Amino acid sequence: MPPSLGTLELSILLAVTRLGNDAYGLAVRRDVSDRTRHDYSVGAVYTTLERLEIKGFVSSRVAASLPRRGGRARRHFKVTAAGRRALSESQRHATSIWGGLTIFNPEPT
């Protein structure tokens, strides 16, 4: 059974994994927007991160506050063991459903 991860959830979970200790909202948003070439709003990214946290796929901690953020703290995210399992399942599922298709070139329209 594949994990219940949407496209944005998967992209954000991968970004949090990739960024490691630097995974906070803005960095995640930049990473996801660069890779998907879609300008996601800050709100969309945080809503998704919150959803992932409720699902238990990421955990968060609040760092020290910074003047350049108006005295607010960064909230750093980390992938949990459940999150890593979900990613692994998702990759296995994607590999499975793409199986047998060695070349995929869509016809130009």
Place this chain on the structure above:
Amino acid sequence: MIAPPRTAELILASLGAESQFRDAMLGDLAEEFGDRAERDGVCAARRWYYREATRSTPHLLRSWTQHVERKELARIGGVLVTSYMIAVMTFVFMLMAGIAIAVRLGMLLPTAPIWPNPSAFLLAGLTLYGAAFWTFVGYVVAWLDERTPLISALALVVVLACLALVSSGVGHNLGPVSVRFAASIVGALSPMAGAIIRIRFWQPTPNIEPRTVDAKLSSS
């Protein structure tokens, strides 16, 4: 360091999102605003901030709806009723004072019936009076609700919009439907103007206790 647009920031902060979610999001917006102001200039950064604030508003509202409890809704209902009563009492007092002053000064009050065919001037006056009244109600709502001022003002707008939809279909003596509808919409949106005036002097306070999800995860 250049600060982001204060009103937009306060509007976002007053939408009742859970405090950690709200502060992290506003911090990110402020950080990105600073980067953009250095790179693209303040005007471009401000445009980006307003656009991003608009796009993020539904997400903040959704965060509030996900965490809201029944007692919070009851509290907002109480704020609306109290604000309405305060505003009615204030406006009745002002009306009576106005009449008393007019009588004192020997001004003539209209003796001819103004209904059922009110003039356009009277309609405009009533619309302005209504807008002023509801702007004041919106201000009082935001003043009374220290936690989620804009949520309460939005609740009032929803109530008024429903009443506007109903009332625009009745009262045929008050002019064409389009005029009545426009007047109703002006009245319905006025509380937001009042609330925004108020929140410029408002300081956000933590609204919900930190969630327990972190502790649960860290212990597992």
